[in-house]
Amino acid sequence: MECIDNYEHLSPQVMYFAKCLPSREIEKTMKPTSVFCNCKDSCSEETNCNCIKRSGTKFCFTDVEDLESYRLVAKSVNRPTYECNDQCQCCASLCGNKLVQCGPRKGLEVKLCEDARKGEGVFAGDPIAHGSFVCEYAGEIISEKEASIRFKLNAKHRRMNYIFCIDEHFGDNSVKTFIDPTVYGNIGRYINHSCDPNCSMIITRIHDNIPVLGIYACRDIKTGEELSYDYGISDLSGGVGELEPNRTKCLCGSTNCRGFLPYDSKIM
């Protein structure tokens, strides 16, 4: 497992992990993906790339050396994005269907928010174009039971909650995945919630059945703006959290603020 720490962060308790870290229990449930492509060099709709067809993604990039030119320009709702992976035949350095695998974009800053009650946040060090990949929400992948224990402990000790639950539906089945970057995580753990966000979270599948959470700019973002996404809305589900009174008061300051942070009854 690669361990990179490109960002300044204040807490010595946080171990910086670039990718998700599945617990032993979760590792037993992991299966390699059955989606891969046989493209020759780069992948596009023209090359009939299986991964792109499965995602319904449209992306563009003009220069493979320049991550700034990689953008997600459209994607089908209610389908995860499938990125090309280890089993694909395409050329690793020419394939543009690997946004999440490129790692967090450069120039992001972690610092205390103007309203210190929100804690730290992530800020754009330079302009970010609509569709650009920002970072993954990486952390420990834990069981529902463990998530519930940790969630209750956080609430009891009035600690910030970092545990994110993704509830995916496959026909009649639903599969929940719990990601906790409290101790092992990447820069994604510092992105705050807004009811009027400038980023969206898109569920991505890469090497296996475990969902990877990609955060993308959902509009053009100016230098110095705080990055945010809606904790209650993922691109797929249209709502992973529920509003509940007496929860954390939302300080996003947007005109359409819903008043409280979305909360997920599944981990209570």
Ligand SMILES: C[S@@+](CC[C@H](N)C(=O)[O-])C[C@H]1O[C@@H](n2cnc3c(N)ncnc32)[C@H](O)[C@@H]1O
């Ligand atoms: C994933 S962490 C975000 C980073 C966090 N601010 C920090 O300092 O590490 C989520 C926590 O940040 C705080 N937070 C995030 N967005 C907020 C908002 N819009 N209003 C108030 N608190 C917020 C809440 O305490 C929440 O449990």
